[in-house]
Amino acid sequence: xxxxxxxxxxxxxxxxxxxxxxxxxxxxxxxxIERGEYPGSKNVMGGVLYRKMMEEIVPDFHKEAPVERPxxxxxxxxxxxxxxxxxxxxxxxxxxxxxxxxxxxxAKFDQWFAQKAVERGALLVCETVVxxxxxxxxxxxxxxxxxxDGELRADVVVLADGVNSLLAKSLGFHKEFRPDExxxxxxxxxxxxxxxxxxxxxxxxxxxxxxxxxxxxxxxILGTGFLYTNKDTLSIGVGTLxxxxxxxxxxxxxxxxxxxxxPMIRPYIQGGEPQEYLAHxxxxxxxxxxxxxxxAGVIVVGDAAQLVNAIHREGSNMAMTSGRLAAEAIIAAxxxxxxxxxxxxxxxxxxxxxxVGQDMKKYKDATHHFDKFPQYxxxxxxxxxxxxSQMLTVDGTPKREKQxxxxxxxxxxxxxxxxxxxxxxxxxxxx
Amino acid sequence: MSEPSAAAKAATIEEKQYLLRFNADTQSHxxxxxxxxxxxxxxxxxxxxxxxxxxxxxxxxxxxxxxEGCHECGSCRIGCPHQNIKWVYPKGGxxxxxxxx
Numbered sequence: 001x002x003x004x005x006x007x008x009x010x011x012x013x014x015x016x017x018x019x020x021x022x023x024x025x026x027x028x029x030x031x032x033i034e035r036g037e038y039p040g041s042k043n044v045m046g047g048v049l050y051r052k053m054m055e056e057i058v059p060d061f062h063k064e065a066p067v068e069r070p071x072x073x074x075x076x077x078x079x080x081x082x083x084x085x086x087x088x089x090x091x092x093x094x095x096x097x098x099x100x101x102x103x104x105x106x107a108k109f110d111q112w113f114a115q116k117a118v119e120r121g122a123l124l125v126c127e128t129v130v131x132x133x134x135x136x137x138x139x140x141x142x143x144x145x146x147x148x149d150g151e152l153r154a155d156v157v158v159l160a161d162g163v164n165s166l167l168a169k170s171l172g173f174h175k176e177f178r179p180d181e182x183x184x185x186x187x188x189x190x191x192x193x194x195x196x197x198x199x200x201x202x203x204x205x206x207x208x209x210x211x212x213x214x215x216x217x218x219x220x221i222l223g224t225g226f227l228y229t230n231k232d233t234l235s236i237g238v239g240t241l242x243x244x245x246x247x248x249x250x251x252x253x254x255x256x257x258x259x260x261x262x263p264m265i266r267p268y269i270q271g272g273e274p275q276e277y278l279a280h281x282x283x284x285x286x287x288x289x290x291x292x293x294x295x296a297g298v299i300v301v302g303d304a305a306q307l308v309n310a311i312h313r314e315g316s317n318m319a320m321t322s323g324r325l326a327a328e329a330i331i332a333a334x335x336x337x338x339x340x341x342x343x344x345x346x347x348x349x350x351x352x353x354x355x356v357g358q359d360m361k362k363y364k365d366a367t368h369h370f371d372k373f374p375q376y377x378x379x380x381x382x383x384x385x386x387x388x389s390q391m392l393t394v395d396g397t398p399k400r401e402k403q404x405x406x407x408x409x410x411x412x413x414x415x416x417x418x419x420x421x422x423x424x425x426x427x428x429x430x431x
Numbered sequence: 432m433s434e435p436s437a438a439a440k441a442a443t444i445e446e447k448q449y450l451l452r453f454n455a456d457t458q459s460h461x462x463x464x465x466x467x468x469x470x471x472x473x474x475x476x477x478x479x480x481x482x483x484x485x486x487x488x489x490x491x492x493x494x495x496x497x498x499e500g501c502h503e504c505g506s507c508r509i510g511c512p513h514q515n516i517k518w519v520y521p522k523g524g525x526x527x528x529x530x531x532x
Contacts, residue, residue, distance in 0.1 A: 035520055035523050035524075036524070036526075036528070037454065037524050037528050040529065041527075041528045041529050041530075042503060042526075042527065042529065043529065044529065044532050045532075047532070105531045105532055106529070106531075106532055107529050107530050107531050107532065108531070126523075126524065127523040127524030128523040128524075129520045129521075129522065129523045145523070146522055146523050147523070163505065164505040164508075164518075166519075166520075176508075176509065176514070177509050178509070179509055179510050182505075182506075182509055184481065184483060184504065184506050186483050187532055188441070188447070189531045189532050233531070235532060242481065242506055242509060242510050245480070245481040245510075246477050246480075246481055246510055246512075249475070249477070249480050250480070250481075251444075251480055251481070251485075252481065252483040253443075253444045253447060253483060253485075257442055273440065274440050274441035274446075274447070274450055275450060275531060276450050276451065276529065276530060276531045276532055277441065277447035277448070277450050277451060278502065278529055278531075278532045279483030279484060279502040279504045279506075280502070280504050281504050281505050281506060281509075
């Protein structure tokens with residue numbers, strides 16, 4: 001007979017570990033399966049971990065977890081080829097308890113987090129791929145792994161297998177994703193002295209800064225770049241919709257080199273020693289791409305459920321919250337001894353009622369909009385740069401004449417109407 | 432002006448891939464299902480462009496699949512215009528091993 005657990009969680013990322021942690025905390029017999037050598041060995045993100053959602057699972061985690069730097073400033077660079085208009089918010093409330101967010105390196109952080117779940121009583125098994133869910137009489141009753149005699153049984157299987165979400169697909173919960181539903185991001189970790197990082201980014205000791213890059217960082221293709229400060233490394237990355245790379249025939253690592261050599265970026269990273277190069281997909285389909293998330297004996301969480309807010313670069317927090325809510329629904333189902341779809345649907349309901357569902361819904365049209373209308377990145381960001389340069393360059397031209405030049409630069413009357421309409425539309429999809 | 436070191440180092444995909452640790456399986460987890468499709472129906476061979484690890488290389492008449500350097504991102508499965516790539520995870524414990532990010 002195959003071994004039986006109360007719950008099997010597939011995938012030790014933020015969603016899966018959060019779920020296993022919560023279940024184990026409540027005495028549920030849970031197995032956490034990870035295909036990598038260790039949790040984190042397959043996991044990639046830019047690096048911002050939000051304090052609030054993590055703390056709802058492990059209070060005061062930052063006192064012992066391997067976090068890099070608390071973020072005190074978030075900058076947004078609207079880039080043209082040799083210039084940038086930069087917005088920023090820096091606040092000292094972020095430099096102290098309770099903090100807003102931290103940069104993390106996932107291979108380190110996920111190992112720590114998984115270990116916390118193990119301390120709570122979860123059983124962690126690594127180097128094991130779940131090949132398929134075992135389905136009997138229309139309900140998921142276990143998993144088949146690539147180990148010898150690899151079948152395992154459970155009342156509930158939680159699919160936290162990440163963006164590729166092969167298991168939910170094989171259950172018919174969603175179709176194969178389209179190239180415009182995923183972003184391909186590449187990242188490099190560059191080693192740099194702590195003090196140099198703090199000087200370059202205008203930081204007190206131990207503090208961190210994030211910079212998001214728009215416009216020329218992705219050569220006008222829909223996407224973003226980022227530059228984040230870790231303790232003694234920088235994480236630099238760039239991601240665009242896979243459909244954008246295909247359309248423009250761009251190699252992702254060449255785009256990375258373009259960003260690294262960009263005159264607005266190069267001074268920040270100068271002297272940085274490359275440590276690692278990473279590529280990963282980000283689910284960007286948004287609300288409309290969320291698959292069925294609860295079935296008989298099965299729940300889908302995290303990236304596997306496409307829970308990413310691309311506009312606010314939030315994902316790991318949504319993953320953790322989805323894992324926690326899944327655990328709550330499973331514990332309630334256990335009390336009823338009812339693992340039917342109707343019973344586990346409580347997870348979907350609480351997920352949709354939470355900030356996760358609400359934010360996904362709020363931005364449901366945003367990515368599609370900016371994908372459909374490339375002029376925001378291709379035209380308006382360069383226009384903004386030209387306007388700033390015109391207005392701030394002192395060359396003896398009277399200011400009113402400069403304003404007229406900027407106005408002319410925006411094109412004909414028809415084009416100005418188009419710009420106004422586009423900004424109204426952008427407000428509509430973001431509001 | 433001399434080239435800054437960060438931009439000079441690990442500038443090519445080969446050098447970037449050298450930064451990584453792989454525990455390659457002896458068998459590929461990536462399979463081109465119908466080699467003829469690449470040859471006759473796919474002039475762009477777009478997988479050779481968007482794959483972030485240059486796993487796919489066109490060698491005159493056939494697609495070479497360097498699965499050993501795969502990041503397991505899934506782009507090729509989703510991005511192949513002919514859905515011609517069978518994509519599974521490498522055997523447990525195999526494939527790429529990220530140490531940091």
